[in-house]
Amino acid sequence: MELRPVTAASASAQTTRWHAILLAGDRPGGDPLAHAFGVASKSLVPLGGKPMLAHVLQTLLAHPQIGDVFVLAQDPELLFENPALSSFLADPRVRLETSGSGIASSIEGTLQRQWLDWPVLITTSDHVLLDKGTLDWFFDHSADCDVAVGMVDSHAFVADALETKRTWLRFRDVDVTGANLFALNSRSVFPALQYWRSLEANRKKPWRMAWKLGPTLLVSFLLRRLTLIEAFGAAGRKLGVEARPVRIPFARAGVDVDKLADHSLVESMLARQLQ
Template sequence: MNAAASDITAILLAGARPVPDPLAVAAGVAVKPLVPVAGEPMINRPARALLAHPAVGRLVVLTQAPELFAADPATAWLAEHPEVRFERSGGGIASSLIALLDRGDLPFPLLMTTADHVLLDGSMLDQMVREASGADIAVAMVERRTLLARYPGSRRTWLKFRDGWWSGANIFWFGSGKARPVIALWQEVEQDRKKGWKIVSAFGPLTLLGAVLRIATLRGGIARVGRRFGIVARLVAMEKAEACIDADKVDDVMLIEGILADAAE
């Protein structure tokens, strides 16, 4: 690994969408990150994975309602943890991230993921840190054959390129302040939902640009888009199929709980 020990600032997205989340409604909780998966709120597992990784020095939980996590006995440990701080998010991921960057008190590199990334583990973080280190921005993706070889019944959203069909793994790397212009573009698209906000939220700004520009291969395309911005940009093709399985739907939760049960045996 190139990143120094305890050098990374991890950002865990734990916000709520403008409309009620079906999983949260069904579980009777205020926000999706509090939905129980395998017996505990889903946010706990990715939070523990990040805090346990030797390259992560601090964890920022970005949410509109920090008080909900402090008040829940199952997540109160996050509010009390010395390496965790809560920050109140705004209406969008990119705008909230830019607001944090503009304050200037978050040291790079930043590694961002989501509270529904329940299967996040040390080996995924190892690969992301190893392959993203040195880049100004990197996005983790899973190629369809990797997923279907292990979970043939799993259904994802795919983007087609010459080098495969790709699905987002919800792990993003911002290695330096040079990434800010790309995040600003992300913010612009996020604010205009007619311009493909669903794709941006799932795959990130570099992948969206690659799709819009009809770049032939995702690997080379992301690097080329980075060069247009004067930055080093990379695709991290995740080795583990589980990297793109998040707790977004009831079927996902059932699959995740089965995976965790098998791992515990």
């Protein structure tokens, strides 16, 4: 399906207006955190008195550069039966999308069905600590490439005195963890999304991801020969896109809620914000 062409008028608007795709689905077999709290979906796990999804959706809708927000889940209507979420449906910018068999294919389908213009932000419903400052930083540093990926380095966690277990990607110059923020800036991302399908099962095993990108990259990764920028350049060339990491200087941007320990940490941080 052909996407709507970008006109000169829409190009200027894109500098200040983003579509957002909010990933709110569950992995096959259900989520352990959802089971622990007795809810139907991880997105409905309560934090600070409301579902995780409500925190992220509220942050996105409040940002002046974000327009439509597409909530992507296996059964999005079921999520919004929750009283803390149903009120969001009164906002015409909230759009519900049914996900497919995988994240990459679901994103690709949403881009094509909705004929979205660029840029497009992708984030997740467990990114509860997402705030305007983080979004501002990411938006300001994610242009002039096809794909930008939010990262937080270990120094930010030390500076903010935030102690939590993360999955670290180790490069010659820095150790980073993901920030669950992605910017898609051009239609060149479609081949990369197709390739992403083969990587999804290995997102917590970076060496397997590197192997799929080629043994040379794998060896370079294992020996920490590449800087972060060099690694993104090499991966981008394999995928046919210009890819760029965006190093976000706020440790909270690198905290998502995957485990009970994460839940306890974020619950305490939200409580301190209200004091």
